[in-house]
Amino acid sequence: MTTEDDRTGAADIKAIPVRHPGRWVAAAVVAVLVAMLINSFVTNPQWDWSTIGHYLFAGLILHGARVTLELTAIAMLVGIVGGILLAVMRLSANPVLSAASSFYIWFFRGTPVLVQIVIWYNLAFLFPHISIGIPFGPEFVTFNTNSLISKFTAAVLGLGLNEAAYMAEIVRAGILSVDEGQSEAASALGMRRVLVLRRIVLPQAMRVIIPPTGNETISMLKTTSVVIYIALTDLFTAAQDVANVNFRPIPLFLVACIWYLAMTSVLTIGQGYLERHFGRGSSTRPPARGFERLWNAIRFGRPRLSGYEDALIGNAR
């Protein structure tokens, strides 16, 4: 460091950082608003913290939260596997497969997920029995639709099949983002299409696929609340059920919100790790998040710039 100063004569220059009065004013406004909100938490009895505390860990609410998590996990699994399959079909050289995939995406993306769930749930209205047999021929095994598709299955089908349509487009974008030279080179080495896809294209596509998939997962966690329409007891339905008895819907919905926030926070952290894992080979690092920067500012006394800007002004640590 000293050698650099000697060389440039920087020691003689008295550098004064540029003042940012606007930043201080904006920060003060935000701080006052936050203080007002916290004051309301303490002084406004309508928040009803005792009710919130009483039901936060109530059995029915915890059961609902578990159902919400299970639904999210299974529906996303269906969505991701289905999405990859549909994206590959869409990009396939086979026109029938490509058209079928396009049709699927058109239909499932074009109708509301709530309507789809209600239809899956009431499928027995259209088909009271589902059987396995030769098409248009004899039937070997016949199932009662309602016992085959449980309430939970109907929810998974509705949420998962709808998600697959969205995931298909995300995966397709990821696949298209990988330079064509990669698959050409792999083909030149004698790899077949499936192997090229599995070993060369998909791993590189993951870096583009992961962020929107994390987004979809967080979105799914909250979309599961539509199952109230088929009387499946998820987190929101559980809160509504309790509110129907004690007539305190807002505190109960706040209980649900606290759980939704807790679960999405965990998912957000998980997404960060996944992004880091699949971004290993890339030169651009994801920038620090808002909370991280606030923490740094509190620790170091002034806002840190992003790594790129730091490097530009020679602050790289």
Next chain:
Amino acid sequence: MPSVLRRPIVTAGVIALTLGAAAACGSSSSGGTSPGGGSTVSPASSSAGTNAAAVSEVPADISSKGTLVVAADASYAPDEFLASDGTTVQGMDADLAQAIGKELGLTVKVENITFDSIIPGLVDGRYDLGMSSFTDNKTREEQVNFVDYFSAGTSFFEKSAGGPAVTDLNSLCGLKVSVESGTTEESDAKGQSKTCTTAGKSAVDVESFPTQSAANLALSSGRADVSMADSPVAAYQVKQSNGVFKLVGASYGTAPYGIAVPKTDGTLDLAIQDALTAVISNGTYAQILAKWGLTSGGITTPGINGAIS
């Protein structure tokens, strides 16, 4: 609740009462207004005009805005359901609301909303009245006041073909029952479930839907074995189903329907009670009930908070 804050409005109500009595001169007496229910008033209304006694009891904030906002869940024909335009709420409750509004000299606006949101909406002050086939019971009376105006029990209905044998609540053990969220049917079925498990039988699988229409759909697709609704509603929906549904078992628990009034709205409940008394005595009430085929549930004297259980 902040009762101190209500004081100016009560005072304003007294002033309005004085003015109302002055305006009613030449007509008959302004009537008794003792709280606690069952009070009767000699009708002060002419056939077309407003009821002076009732008008005088309307809180100032409502009379100054001139509108009564009434909340109803329009999935409960013939008590409240949507007209063919898809927005107007029609049915017995909507007609009674209009008749009461006429007595009070107020414009009535009936809004459609899910049943389980009505009482919270009244407590929050979003609506002035809830008229949506509310059974007046003790639990709900802790939240709102009820002006009782009708009498109904609860009935069971199921698919005409191959449904289980249901006679009363006790035969629900082990069955899937579809009900509307927040109704007395929901709490009855859930309570019965506990009775079943205590007696060592299988629990009732209670499926609660946001609307009665969704509960009916679950019944027709075989998701539920039996559904429950207020007797007149169950009878009407079975009739409308063209033979898909049938009534089963015996109706039970005849209880009053009440017009839900926020507890913070001063003497609005008395105003509604007096207006309803006038609607009954001038024959409009009987006409409305006859129009919807509900004459058998009619009452003669509206009380306040007359819950049986």
